[in-house]
Amino acid sequence: MTLWHGRFSSAMAASLWQLSESFPFDRLLYQQDLAGSRAHVRGLVEASLLSAAEGEQILAALDAVDEEFSRGTFERGAGDEDVHMAIERRVTEIAGPVGAKLHTGRSRNDQVATTVKLFVRDATVDIAEGALRLAEALMELGQRDPSRYLPGYTHLQRAQPVLLAHHLAAHAWALTRDVDRLLETRRRMNVSPLGAGALAGTSLPLDPGYTARLLGFDRSFANSVDAVSDRDYVAELLFDIAMLGVHVSRMGEELVLWTSSEFGFATLGDDFTTGSSMLPHKKNSDVAELARGKSGRFIGNLTTMLVVLKGLPLAYNRDLQEDKEPLIDSVTQIALVLEALRGAYGSLEFHDEVARAAADDPYMAAIDLAERLVEQGRPFREAHELVGRAVGESVRSGRPFREVVAETTELAGLLAVFEPGATLRSRSSRGAAGPVAWPYQQETWQVVDATLRDRIAAARAGESA
Ligand code: ARG
Numbered sequence: 520m521t522l523w524h525g526r527f528s529s530a531m532a533a534s535l536w537q538l539s540e541s542f543p544f545d546r547l548l549y550q551q552d553l554a555g556s557r558a559h560v561r562g563l564v565e566a567s568l569l570s571a572a573e574g575e576q577i578l579a580a581l582d583a584v585d586e587e588f589s590r591g592t593f594e595r596g597a598g599d600e601d602v603h604m605a606i607e608r609r610v611t612e613i614a615g616p617v618g619a620k621l622h623t624g625r626s627r628n629d630q631v632a633t634t635v636k637l638f639v640r641d642a643t644v645d646i647a648e649g650a651l652r653l654a655e656a657l658m659e660l661g662q663r664d665p666s667r668y669l670p671g672y673t674h675l676q677r678a679q680p681v682l683l684a685h686h687l688a689a690h691a692w693a694l695t696r697d698v699d700r701l702l703e704t705r706r707r708m709n710v711s712p713l714g715a716g717a718l719a720g721t722s723l724p725l726d727p728g729y730t731a732r733l734l735g736f737d738r739s740f741a742n743s744v745d746a747v748s749d750r751d752y753v754a755e756l757l758f759d760i761a762m763l764g765v766h767v768s769r770m771g772e773e774l775v776l777w778t779s780s781e782f783g784f785a786t787l788g789d790d791f792t793t794g795s796s797m798l799p800h801k802k803n804s805d806v807a808e809l810a811r812g813k814s815g816r817f818i819g820n821l822t823t824m825l826v827v828l829k830g831l832p833l834a835y836n837r838d839l840q841e842d843k844e845p846l847i848d849s850v851t852q853i854a855l856v857l858e859a860l861r862g863a864y865g866s867l868e869f870h871d872e873v874a875r876a877a878a879d880d881p882y883m884a885a886i887d888l889a890e891r892l893v894e895q896g897r898p899f900r901e902a903h904e905l906v907g908r909a910v911g912e913s914v915r916s917g918r919p920f921r922e923v924v925a926e927t928t929e930l931a932g933l934l935a936v937f938e939p940g941a942t943l944r945s946r947s948s949r950g951a952a953g954p955v956a957w958p959y960q961q962e963t964w965q966v967v968d969a970t971l972r973d974r975i976a977a978a979r980a981g982e983s984a
Pocket of ligand 1: 541601603627628631835837839840
């Protein structure tokens, strides 16, 4: 029997029960639901709808339920459709008749919105921290030997050499935007829906501002209908995770390439690779493939949420219960991906000679030749054409590019561009890929990293990030 059976003459059909129960997955939100209930009880005491003694009794029962969940001894009752009903039922068993007052002035609609908000609010900070730690690991890996470099690619064709530190930092910068986005999501959503009731508020003298403060929200809702209908914060977090997942999938793809025999730029540690059940020689970069593959479900979860929300009439509709599985799935999975990928980068052995040999490909000095001609006063298009002809000649004849350049009157004096590392050293403009430009980037990074660290700490301390 459910807690709301009063108006019904027959029990729920088994098929409807199976369709609608959410306890198997929303039980994960028990801590947030308990936090919301504790605030609500204190609000009821403040409004004199509960005596102080009654309030204490219910709070003690909520603590007991907390114990049962954390010890794994909580037993679901036959009528517990979701975590909210399960907790209320158990509180009443423990506290006795006073438990029947817990739900005064509250609906599951504002209750579930509060619970999910608290879950999302915590998740934004946890994921932001995981993403920033991954970014820091990338920067550390780059600093292990700051002189290492590799070819940079466009169209996956060798384009220009770049410092390894610079290349890895490119991923780190993308991650800083994810961190910022997650903290912004947290800031925007930090408004309490508790007190909105089913949709229209209550006739009882409850103060939504009071419970909002207790729960660390910046303020309480201004519109009760919006408060119970809004799931923007779920969609936003799912977008933030999807975007982060897309960034991580690019790192995964790159690791797959780098660790292939064809590239041979890097090897992952034995603790971050897997073997083959059939082929004894295999060492597979599954961690990178999973980082790449998980992005599919992150995008899928975001799509699910947006489609569920689309066209819903105000205010609460049971469709909204469909927010939980995609939300919990994305939050759980991204944490696993971030942690494993950070470990994988930590285990990475970079094959300097292989990458350097590829990066010293003489053809990549072609742009440097053209830029030297520009310095001599030649228009860039003309310089491009001239060097392009030398490249074409080398490719067609099969003769080394350096040799053809040495025989070309206009270019013969520019052979210094072919010295190992020369073209990399000349990339010196602000934010460029060479060693001269690097200290500026590193200083900028340190400021951004420290700022994001502070914002995460402030968010953890309950301040507005
Ligand atoms: N488990 C439900 C959910 O997640 C709780 C809200 C049910 N509210 C209602 N009016 N039936 O949305």
